[in-house]
Amino acid sequence: MTAGSTPTLADGDFFVCDFFGASPKHDLASMEHPLFSLSTRPDRRILSYTHNDVAVTVTPSVRGRATIFDADILIFCISQLMAALNAGRPVSRSLTLTAHDLLLATGRETSGDAYRRLKEAFERLAGTRITTNIATDEKEVTTGFGLIESWEIVRKTRAGRMVSVSVTLSEWIYRAVLARSVLTLSRDYFGLRKPLERRLYALARKHCGQQAGWRVSVEVLLKKSGSASPRRVFRAMLRDIIARDSLPDYRLVEEPGDMIAVSRRDTVLEEGGGLLLSPETLEEARRLAPGWDVYALEAEWQSFARRTPPRNPDRAFLGWVKKRVAQGAR
Numbered sequence: 001m002t003a004g005s006t007p008t009l010a011d012g013d014f015f016v017c018d019f020f021g022a023s024p025k026h027d028l029a030s031m032e033h034p035l036f037s038l039s040t041r042p043d044r045r046i047l048s049y050t051h052n053d054v055a056v057t058v059t060p061s062v063r064g065r066a067t068i069f070d071a072d073i074l075i076f077c078i079s080q081l082m083a084a085l086n087a088g089r090p091v092s093r094s095l096t097l098t099a100h101d102l103l104l105a106t107g108r109e110t111s112g113d114a115y116r117r118l119k120e121a122f123e124r125l126a127g128t129r130i131t132t133n134i135a136t137d138e139k140e141v142t143t144g145f146g147l148i149e150s151w152e153i154v155r156k157t158r159a160g161r162m163v164s165v166s167v168t169l170s171e172w173i174y175r176a177v178l179a180r181s182v183l184t185l186s187r188d189y190f191g192l193r194k195p196l197e198r199r200l201y202a203l204a205r206k207h208c209g210q211q212a213g214w215r216v217s218v219e220v221l222l223k224k225s226g227s228a229s230p231r232r233v234f235r236a237m238l239r240d241i242i243a244r245d246s247l248p249d250y251r252l253v254e255e256p257g258d259m260i261a262v263s264r265r266d267t268v269l270e271e272g273g274g275l276l277l278s279p280e281t282l283e284e285a286r287r288l289a290p291g292w293d294v295y296a297l298e299a300e301w302q303s304f305a306r307r308t309p310p311r312n313p314d315r316a317f318l319g320w321v322k323k324r325v326a327q328g329a330r
Contacts, residue, residue: 009092014166017076017097019083023296024105024185026075027176029134031183031206034226035147037065038195051223054134055142061127063120066147068195070121072106074147075185077169079105081177093174096154099162107190115161122151122167130172145170184296188248196237197246199225204250204262213263221260281314285321297321 009015030036033056037043042064049056058065077095084091099118103110108118131144148167155164169177176182183205192198203224207214216224222234229237238260242252253261277298285294301320310316 009090013092014094014096015081015084015090015092017080017095017101019080019087020101022079022083022105023299024075024187024189025079025082025182026071026185026202027078027173028181028183028206029176030071030074031202032224033132033134034199034224035066035130036068036071036199036226038068038199038225038227039065040067040195043067045228047226049223049226054132056130056132056134059129059131061124061129063124063127066121066124066128068198070124072108072190073102073118073121073125073167074169074173076102076105077167078173078177078182081174082180082182085177085180091177093149093171094166094168096164096166099165102165112159112161119153119162122148122165126151143172145172147173180291182293184293184299186248192246192248194241196225196227197241199227200238200241200252201247201250204247204252208250208262208264213261215255215259215261218258218260277317278314281317284318288318288321289325292325297324300324 033051033054034047034049035056035058037047037060044060044062044064046060047056047058047065049058060066076097080095080097081091099115100110103114103118108114125147126149127146129144129146131142133142147170149170151165151167153162153164154166156162185205186201189198189201192201200221203221204214207216218231218235218238221238222229222231225234227234227237235258238252239254241247242254245251249265251263251265253263255261282294282298285297286292289297298317301317305313305316305320
């Protein structure tokens, strides 16, 4: 293996998901574009979506399109792979995972019904087909694929409940992981029970991760959300979410001209107390660490900086970022 290359397992070898408490991460393309259904009922409609130079067609199976809650499985797998890459461990797009760990990591119950719903989620992920020209790892080709290539229950209880599951991710998703085209999510994301809340959080995280704020028209937000609701109904749902102010890390404000302003909360602190950094500091961190997830860097720094709070948190954080970039490990 050459210096700087990604450690990978041989074809046919499985990567074992054994990182407890791995930071939840999602791939950028899934956060940017409406690949998942927001419906809580079987959605068998074909979605055709175009925005700028991106074209996406999502074709469901007889069981319906994969939902935004089904995507938790991908988030868990991506999080495990990224934790391994950051630790220098070899990875593979074929993974072995414990169903119980997946349910706990994504904030779900571990009842018998939860295992049944998990099995259905695997079936929808494998059956949903996507045709797109979205580039991953700077490769833009029009291709068709399932979100996962295959899955199987490796071990089950006497009652038939799945214990161990093997899953093979699509080459498209795996390529995004190897290219580190991912962003860290708030753990509170899994507590969002309304599909539109989850979708709005993903869009806010994607767009505000590159700038201090994001202004978008209701029309464009409706399109990017993938909601099938009429605009007036969608606007009413937006206003309800804005009134409840329920999104982790981000605040939505309705502005004149049918616009929505999205911004990162100025007072967001790490759990148990944290050090507040200025928006200018985070922008400078992005300049110092191009291509890195600045919020993941901030979270890592906060974890030990709070033990001995520096007199100047902004300057201390930027100095730490320079050292992390020099070390080269993400």
